[in-house]
Amino acid sequence: MNEVFLTNWKSQVKKGTLTFIILNVLKDKKYYGYELIEQIRKFTEIEIAEGTLYPLLNRLKTENLVDSEWIEQETGIPRKYYRLTNTGIKTLLQMNSYWKNLETAIQKIIQ
Amino acid sequence: MKIEPIKFSQEASGRVYKDYMKRVRTTTASLSQQDQDDVYMEFNSHIFEAIQHRNDVAEIDALLNVLEKLGTPEEVLKPLIADKKLTEATTTFNPVHVFKALILNFTNGISYFIFFFLYLFLFAFVFLILAKILNPSEVGLFYKKDTFMVLGISRNLNNQGMNELLGNFFIPVMVLSIVLCYFILTLLLKLKKSINKK
Numbered sequence: 001m002n003e004v005f006l007t008n009w010k011s012q013v014k015k016g017t018l019t020f021i022i023l024n025v026l027k028d029k030k031y032y033g034y035e036l037i038e039q040i041r042k043f044t045e046i047e048i049a050e051g052t053l054y055p056l057l058n059r060l061k062t063e064n065l066v067d068s069e070w071i072e073q074e075t076g077i078p079r080k081y082y083r084l085t086n087t088g089i090k091t092l093l094q095m096n097s098y099w100k101n102l103e104t105a106i107q108k109i110i111q
Numbered sequence: 112m113k114i115e116p117i118k119f120s121q122e123a124s125g126r127v128y129k130d131y132m133k134r135v136r137t138t139t140a141s142l143s144q145q146d147q148d149d150v151y152m153e154f155n156s157h158i159f160e161a162i163q164h165r166n167d168v169a170e171i172d173a174l175l176n177v178l179e180k181l182g183t184p185e186e187v188l189k190p191l192i193a194d195k196k197l198t199e200a201t202t203t204f205n206p207v208h209v210f211k212a213l214i215l216n217f218t219n220g221i222s223y224f225i226f227f228f229l230y231l232f233l234f235a236f237v238f239l240i241l242a243k244i245l246n247p248s249e250v251g252l253f254y255k256k257d258t259f260m261v262l263g264i265s266r267n268l269n270n271q272g273m274n275e276l277l278g279n280f281f282i283p284v285m286v287l288s289i290v291l292c293y294f295i296l297t298l299l300l301k302l303k304k305s306i307n308k309k
Contacts, residue, residue, distance in 0.1 A: 032156065032160070033153060033156065033157050033160075034156070034157050034160035034161060034164070035160070038164075049180070049182055049187070050157070050177075050180040050181050050182070051180070051181040051182035051184075051186075051187030051188075052182070052187055054150070054153055054154075054157075054187075054188075054191060055187065055188070055189075055190040055191035055194070058191050058194055058195070059190075059194060062194060062198060070112055070152070072112075075159070075163075076115045077115055077117065077155060077156055077159040078112060078152065078156065079156055079160070080149075080152070080153050080156060
């Protein structure tokens with residue numbers, strides 16, 4: 001087995017699917033950054049470089065897929081919550097259906 | 112919204128935190144005040160939540176863990192700053208923002224390379240105006256029939272059968288070129304952004 005190749009491939013897959021995962025996590029509920037990372041970890045066991053999440057979320061914001069708002073907390077440190085926009089919801093529906101087709105095709109190949 | 116610093120029980124934690132947040136501030140210094148505060152508050156909030164959720168881990172260890180996971184501000188904030196700068200540039204038409212955005216996005220592909228050269232032309236026109244004022248006889252649009260054309264500074268060209276075309280219109284033509292170049296550049300940047308969005 002070529003371990004280096006495998007590691008690189010895994011990291012490419014993770015990198016390529018992170019946006020897709022984030023959008024799906026935000027599908028049902030709004031989350032703040034730290035909580036979003038916890039959710040991603042819980043569902044996927046992917047350890048993401050936490051600092052890279054914020055530039056990515058900002059990119060999704062400029063693409064008008066997510067929206068954010070600061071919400072004051074009793075602790076005095078506000079949280080910035082992210083949620084899908086209408087465009088984000090519609091785009092994600094298309095992404096999910098594309099993913100399902102791809103999954104079926106891949107299943108056929110690897111069997 | 113007021114920026115509240117996190118309070119730590121150990122002095123060492125407070126010092127590590129302050130140092131990190133100072134680096135976030137320095138890294139984002141080129142952004143607008145609002146964007147700077149936004150990034151600062153978001154990192155502040157992230158660190159705070161991580162400390163709150165630390166369970167039995169010692170405060171300083173939890174802090175060091177979260178800072179390590181966040182990564183060095185200079186490194187992780189690079190794409191965010193490049194993006195935000197580009198947005199600022201295309202919404203404000205401010206030449207300083209445009210230039211900074213181009214520098215930051217320079218490494219992001221060939222298209223920015225082209226933009227950068229367009230901008231360089233723009234500065235060259237500005238330079239030529241200044242040069243024309245200081246040295247009127249040697250700066251201009253020189254041409255020799257069918258063969259040779261120079262826009263810029265040339266010495267001894269008059270001796271080689273060169274003629275200057277623009278004369279007193281040199282500065283107005285340069286100003287017009289600058290305005291034109293600038294609008295083309297900003298429109299192209301906008302176009303590029305909307306293509307990126309599609």
